Amino acid sequence: MxxxxxxxxxxxxxxxxxxxxxxxxxxxxxxxxxxxxxxxxxxxxxxxxxxxxxSNLTLTELETIRPLISKNKCPICRALPSPNSTSCKLHIIEAARIKFGNSVDRILLLHSGCTINKFHLSLNYELEGWHSRRIDTWLKLAFTSNIEQIELSFYDRKMEVYLRRHGFHRRHAYQTQLYEIPHHNVSPRLLNSLTLHHCKFKVSSFKRFESLRRLVLKQVILHDTSVTLLASRCPALEDLHLELCIISHDFLVREEDLMIKRLLLDRCRPQDMLTIQMAISTPQLESLTIVGCFATTPYVGKVTKPLHALIDIRTIVDNSRMNEQGINLTSFLAGLQSCRSLRLTSWSIQALPAEGIMIRQPLVLFPHLIHLSLAVGLGKQELPSIVDLIWRCKNLEALTIEVHKYLSSVGLNNQEHANQVIPGFDEDNFWQSQDWPYCCLQTRLKRVIMTGFTGTKHEMNILHFLLAKADVLERVSISYTLKNIEPSILGQKVIHEIMWYDRTSKAAQLWITPHPPK
CATH class of the missing domain: 1.20.1280 (Monooxygenase)
Structure with missing residues (x-):
């Protein structure tokens, strides 16, 4: 055909x-x-x-402003703006803001609220440039609809970079000018995930979040809020993520059990002081991350489930208080008996007292720990506690050492601190003096990973120590940063020296690979 x-x-x-x-x-x-x-x-x-x-609504101010800026034409005077035409640039931003606001109004008005699963709103809030009542209306509609996930961001980093690249400079909002989530006398029934960024928030502004399981707050000022109030208003809460938030001094103090599974606290602090209190019981806890927080007498109790933890509790740089801080930190870590994976940073490592190697008794701190990761600078003030941690983890199977050179000068970087830990501390012969048996090295340790390798004395010594002591070691992986070390030097001298180190385990394989800087 x-x-x-x-x-x-x-x-x-x-x-x-x-x-x-x-x-x-x-x-x-x-x-x-x-x-x-x-x-x-x-x-x-x-x-x-x-x-x-x-079902997924993503409304971003950047998406609206890009086409107007690309035209490079003032919507008011219809002229092509020069690099110094501040008024025309302000006109473009104002026109984009009006267009974005009208678009959001229309979309939310016409959209079938019952079909929305996820609502994401992103804009750069300025007290003078945005009408708060308009945003209040959007949020009222969002919180009264059957939406499962809400993400509200009042600062868009990508938009900030885009505007600066095109010569637009935004005025930064001070804390007093941050948008405040308004009072809503409602109880969102289906909301299970709430993310807030760069605003003020009161949990008491809502009746109850019956189904809320995940709460993420980034750069949020929490007024009159504590984990006790969160637990009462969010009975199903499992995941609490706080990053760069302003919290009360006793925010993490609660007498009753807190039934969350994942807790992340990243560089949060009170408004007018440095330290926070921490005293909670979490029988359901599975993941714990504490980064950059100054905590006094921290306590997390009733941890019984297998736990993955990252601990970077900061200490006050004061030699006279090191013993007290070390005891408090040891007591805190002792509450994490069920920990399976643990990452410690230099701040916490320096504060830990090396009790085990001082009395030469295996004081087990983590009986169930399988993977230990240490972010260190390998300075002399860290060495005693590193050895003591290995000494205390009798079932350790994997050891990761992340070498960061800037950490070698963090905290109490002095000989006095090392001498307080071990009388007569000898930095040059430290690793050679570790001649007593380590339980995990004899029967458990199979993998060693070292990143950021530069071939320093302490890096070489700890590798020599592990290769000589680990009886069942299977693999040692070393990655070096190209900007920190010349491959030719590493190939000719350092690699040759490492390859000739004695290995107790005949099955131990050594891998050395470059790791380009990010």
């Missing part, structure tokens, strides 16, 4: 997409930016209201 010209024309005009099921079409639309939804809705009646059923 010969195909005619008319048949070819009809074949080219056949719409193969519109007859597809709604679920497939909605999946296709989810990959398009919001500004294209309106264009697609004009294709035919089939597409007109389809976009109102999209």
């Amino acid at each position: 010969v195909e005619t010209r008319g048949m070819k024309r009809r074949a080219r005009t056949v719409d193969y997409i519109s007859p597809l099921p709604d679920a497939i079409l909605l999946h296709i639309l989810s990959f398009l930016p919001v500004r294209d939804w309106i264009v697609v809705s004009c294709i035919s009646k089939r597409w007109r209201n389809l976009w109102t059923q999209i």
Whole structure:
């Protein structure tokens, strides 16, 4: 059969997409930016209201401002702005803000709220440039709809970079000018995940988050909020993530059990002081991350489940208080008996008293620990505690040593501290003097990883020590940073020396690879 010209024309005009099921079409639309939804809705009646059923709404101010800036034309005076035309640049930003606000109004008005699973709103809030009541209306609609995940960001780093690249400079909002989540006398029924960024928040502003399981707060000022209030308003909460937040001094103090599974506290502090209190019982805890926090007498109790922990509790640099701080930190770590994976940083390592090697008794601190990761500078003030940690972990199977040169000068970097830990401390012969049996080295340790290797004396000595002492060692992986060490020097001298180190384990393999800097 010969195909005619008319048949070819009809074949080219056949719409193969519109007859597809709604679920497939909605999946296709989810990959398009919001500004294209309106264009697609004009294709035919089939597409007109389809976009109102999209389950994931992502509304970003940057998406609106990019086309206006790319035109490089002032929407008020219609002139091409010069590099110094501040007024025209302000006009462009104001026009983009108005357009974005109108778009959000229309989308939220026409969208079927019952179909929204995830709502993400991102804008750069300025007290003078945004009408708070307008944002309040958007949030009221979001919190009263059946939305499962809400993410609200009032500072967009990508937008900041984009504006600066094009000569626009935004005025930074002070803490008093941050947007404050308004009081909503509601109880979102289906909301299970809430993320807030760069704002003020009061948990008491809401009745109850019955289904909330995950709460992420970044650069948020928490007014009149504590874990006790969170537990009462969020009974299903499992994941609490606080990053660079302003919290009360006793935010993490609670007498009753806190039934969360994952807790992350990253560089949070009170408004007018440095230290925080920490005294909680968490029988369901599975993951604990504490980074850059100055805590006095920290305590986490009733930890019974297998735990993965990252501890970077900072200490006050004061030799007269080192013993007290070390005892408090040891007591805190002793509460993490079920820990399977642990990462410690230089601050915490320096504060730990090396009790085990002083009395030459295996004081087991982590009986279930399998993987120990140490972020250190390998300075003399860290060495006693590193050895003591290995001494205390009788079931250790994997040891990771992350060498960061800037950490060698962190904390109490002096001989006095080392002498306080071990009388007569001899830095030059320290590793050679470790001649007593280590339980984990004799029967358990199989893998050693060292990153950031530069071939220093202490790096070489600890490798020599582990190769000579680990009876069942299977693999030693060493990665060096190209900017810190010349490959030719490493190849000619250091590698040759490491390869000739004595190995107690005949199965031990040595791998040395470059690791380019990020």
